[in-house]
Amino acid sequence: MSIAVVTDSTASLTQQLRREHGIRVVPLHVVVDGTDRVEGDDGDTDWVVAALRRKADISTSRPTPATFLRAYQEAAKGGAEAIISVHLSASLSGTIDSARSAAIESPVPVHVVDSRSIGxxxxxxAIGATRDAAAGRDVEDVAERLSRRLDAGSVRLLVHSLERLRRGGRIGGAAALLGSALAVKPVLHVEDGQVEPLERVRTASRAIARLQALTEADCADLPEWADGVEIAVQHIDADERSSALAASLAESLPEHAGGRIESATLSAVVAAHVGLGTIGVAVLPRLRD
Structure with a gap:
């Protein structure tokens, strides 16, 4: 069976990764001072950084069901007999609702998966799902392996301020940290699809050290089915610190991550909600073949 994989732009896949793995990406929208902009596939976030710096009015919106339906129809025309459609947490966006609506009209069966995660x-x-599909697994097996990995994954965020999350209504349990002293740097994580508080650290350098320690702890306690991990360090307007963290993780975890840590900017949509200076670490265990 030929299986196509669809995700959304918040997954932060580069053009190269999309082409290499044949993944279709449905874009979300960013509205800056009333002007709607579709999140592109060029990785350019300078425009949203500039908007955040000038404190522009920024909001985001999900793709329409019609946009998803076009992606599903194109996949079917390309020979797909089934589709895996995996997206950011339903607790953070209505994107998956649009995917589910479109799936009803899709010319081929669509398995819509709520990642309960981001980035x-x-x-x-999504990349793992394409590899499993290429290995000849059936769609139910691909979906099960995808969900198992996501359940064991983690996302942690060091944010400069909680204000953007508060404005966007995506703050979840992290609202308890509002009003904390300015010197306190909140370390957040995505738990059961929501942004929740994890720790409060006094300085940014200590918070980054905690991100590294927590990532190393993840790698020391992998599920028995795991064959190493995939790790990405993402940021918005914090290139120097994120690059240093990625290099340090690659040095301390060569046996787990194969010496390679992905380093990338956060998508414009995620950046609009977490704000400037954010650094995030995503960890996802690999499955044995």
Whole structure:
């Protein structure tokens, strides 16, 4: 059976990764001062950084069901007999609702998967699904392996401020940290699809050290079915610190990550909600073949 994989732009997949694995990406929208912009596939986030710096009015919106239906129809025309459609957490966006609506009208069966996560965790999962499909697994097996990996994954975020999350209504349990002293740097994580508080650290350098320690702890306690991990360090307007963290993780975890840590900017949509200076680490265990 030929299986296509569809995800959304918050998965942060580069053009190269999309082409290499044949993944179709449905874009979300960013509205800046009333002007709607479709999140592109060029990885350019300079425009959203500039908008955040000037404190523009920024909001985001999900793709329409019609946009998803076009992606499903194109996959079917390309020979797909089934589709895996994996997206950012339903608790953070209505994107998956649009996917489910479109799936009803799709010319081929669509398995819509709520990642209950964000960022490259979703991207890694989508890539893994394409590899499983290429190996000849049936669609139920691909979907089960995808969900198992996502359940064992993690996303942690060091944010400069909680204000953007508060404005966008995506703050979840992290609302308890509002009003904390300015010197406190909140370390958040995505838990059961929601952004939740994890720790409060006094300085940014200590918070980054905690991100590294927590990532190393993940790698030391992998599920028995895991064959190493995939790790990505993502950021928005924090290139120097994120690059240093990625290099440090690659040095400390060569046996787990194969010496390679993906380093990328957060998608414009995610950046609009977490704000400037955010650094995130996504970890997803690999499955044995």
């Amino acid at each position: 490259m965790t979703v991207g890694f999962a």
